[in-house]
Amino acid sequence: MGAFDTLRIAGSSLGMHQTWLDTLGHNIANVNTARSTDQDAFQAQMLIARAKDGGGVEVGGVAVSDPEGRMVHDPNHVLADEDGYVRMPEVDLASQMSQLIMAQRGYQASVQVTKNAQETYSSALQIGRG
Template sequence: MGAFESLRIANTSLGMHQTWLDSLANNIANANTVTSTSEDAFQSQMVIARARPDGGVDVAGIAEGDPEGILVYSPEHPLADADGYVRNPDVDMSSQMSQLVMAQRGFQAAVQITKNAQDGYNAALSIGRS
């Protein structure tokens, strides 16, 4: 595999992992978003990654969570219905945080590949200058 090919693959990985990180940040930021029972709950986003034939990776799509969410009894909440229920999103914070670590590590690995390729190019250029 050539150096330019590894850069191209790392670039596709950076894009996919950035999208994954963005969707996780959005999910975590909205984990406590409460709506009335007459509205849909916040729908979490899940990135669907797809391997490319050339070795890279693409975002194939974004799957959304259940708009039904979870009904929570909270009669004191201003959005509560006549029975005292509100709708919370169905966001599992432990899963989101685990995925966040995986997405960060994947992004960091792609950055390291890019840095290594740059170091290799700089070394080759310095040899050519000598």
């Protein structure tokens, strides 16, 4: 492993975790998005992460939830059909919040690894100057 591999690997983790945080934020913001029954429900995004050759991680893709969603009886909703139903997304807020905490902790860990590596490399340079 080269001298700067730690920074490269931690940097790839920062990017992946940032994308994960963005997708979770998008899902959480749309958890109550109602659509008419003749439209697809909001489709939650799920990040697919994969290991990179040579170390690190990258976004392998983004999967989306079922466009059918779930039918909710809400006859007072402006988008309700003649039977009083609207289409809601199949998004579990508790799961999204749990994943949000995991993504935040992963991001924080990657930041700390980056800081530690920078300090180590800086100390090594100072020793070399002495």
